Amino acid sequence: MAHPANTYSLVADIGGTNTRVALCEGRRVLGGTIRRYSNAKFPGLEAVLSQYIADEGGVDTKAICVAVAGPVRDGRAAMTNLDWTIDKPTLARAAKAETTAILNDLQAQGHALGHIDAANLRSVLDGPAGNERAAKLVIGVGTGFNAAPVFDGETARLVPPSEAGHANLPIRTEAEMRLCRYVETAHGFPAIEDVLSGRGLERVYAWLGEEAGDPRPLKAADIMAAQSAGTDPRATEAVKTFVRILGTVAGNLALIQLPFGGVFLVGGVARAMAPYLHEYGFGEAFRDKGRFAGFMGNFAVSVIEDDFAALTGCAAHLVDLESRRG
Template sequence: MKALLVGDIGGTNARFALWRDNDLHAVQVLATADYSSPEQAIEAYLHEQGIARGGVSDVCLSVAGPVDGDDFRFTNNHWRLNRTAFCNTLQAQRLLLLNDFSAMALGMTRLKPGEFVEVCPGQADQARPALIIGPGTGLGVGTLLNLNKHWMALPGEGGHVDLPVGNAREAAIHQHIQGQIGHVSAETVLSGGGLVRLYQAICALDGAVAQHKTPAQITEAALGGEPRALAVIEQFSRFLGRVAGNNVLTLGARGGVYIVGGVIPRFVELFLRSGFATSFADKGCMSGYFPGVPVWLVTAEFSGLLGAGVALQQVLAH
């Protein structure tokens, strides 16, 4: 029997695994910079697993960006992909491409105890949509629907909505950033690079000289108790609350909110003590909509890969 392969491809790393018995096996992480194409990286992975060319029947790859047509260009690395050429090169029967946050959404269906932390208490309504939102290299937003034993993930570009403003301080931050770059999307602030931009804006408004240049430096300073870095983390968390709350109202997402991505897990305790929950529910006459909507911070390592496996499993079952 031929193997099934799943992959989760980001800007820096590509994660691959075999999908067997409805679970991941032989997970391996490869640097995208070391390979000229996804086919070359996959062949290297399969060689490590002792699988010859033609030994894989079906492949599902989670990729960043809109998936449409036969050609796909990765938005955050140098790779390109053509479905037909890909299948011919690897002698595979089928290639399923999945938006990365659709895969991430499907991965939420496979969370295990210890892979998430409660941020806001509540009871998920399984008949309603769930929101998946994640600050990382960018800001990903996805929607998960439970359709009677079948999961559907809706792709979108929700990270590029306008950054919401809730008070005078936030308006001043927005105005400062807008003066530098023009349109201010949610991703402009709610991402790794956005954390630096937010820090620079706050320093400028406070008349202070920026001391830190990377997200890691800002996070480290905040964890060490530096007041301005702490203020940046607090404001970042509040902006995330506003964006997440807007999405909950738009989607009717009483199925809960899953916060994913690589940024928040670097300062979990600060985030849990932040004003996220207050800003999340700060919706005027609709603030009463939010009590009971659960929010979780996800710390699972391979949710995108698992989601690719869930998607492939569902396709093969129909």
């Protein structure tokens, strides 16, 4: 397929297992150009990008932005489960692009806000509409947990990096204290991510088994399948526990950041939990802040169900970079 030279930008979403790559025109990701590559088949990101460029007919791109499942600092990304070098010189060399950018994957989700089709937003809690520059909050619940505020200035959007999943779990009840003691054996203290993640759901299920004197492990996907089928009361209780703690943590983060523009849940686990958030008390836990309970009604909450939102965020970030350069 022939593409016009120096017209499109290249965007990529790099996970621990797969990398998705696409071309974009402005903030619009070109759906027909999205390709997925297994990371295990490539020695590094440069090889993936070279393969993609060849698969797209040797396309000559003008800019590149990648979203990485790991921390980014000083233009260099580190991934927990992938020994790849991801830095701006690598991107420039692979894509032969004049503009390069690297984002944490949650930052990319933040840059996507406002550019996602309304059909891909599931409302969880209603709230008053904020003005277009009101702060927003994106919360990622998937393999791990993270959260980041989203600030819109006059000329660009700022989504600062964060590692919110490694903060301590909030504790409201004796049962939650016992859960904290159970999960702290993983890393020496009870972090939010030790419960609010895919592996975290498995730990909640295992803890409930210990509490009942009937310990047995179950994978997260199987827990959600049992919950959906109604075949395992313990799976239902694990999901209920997860949802309530997610509501408490999301409410805490909302009070810290004051996202009058909305709270947005993203990630595979968030999407899997979406059908149960209302039924199992997410809203009650979110607003259970004593004298601030009424104030919590200022924050609408939605789940983003667009699997390609990180690519859209990368495209939007490149547009912001271009506008800042004048």
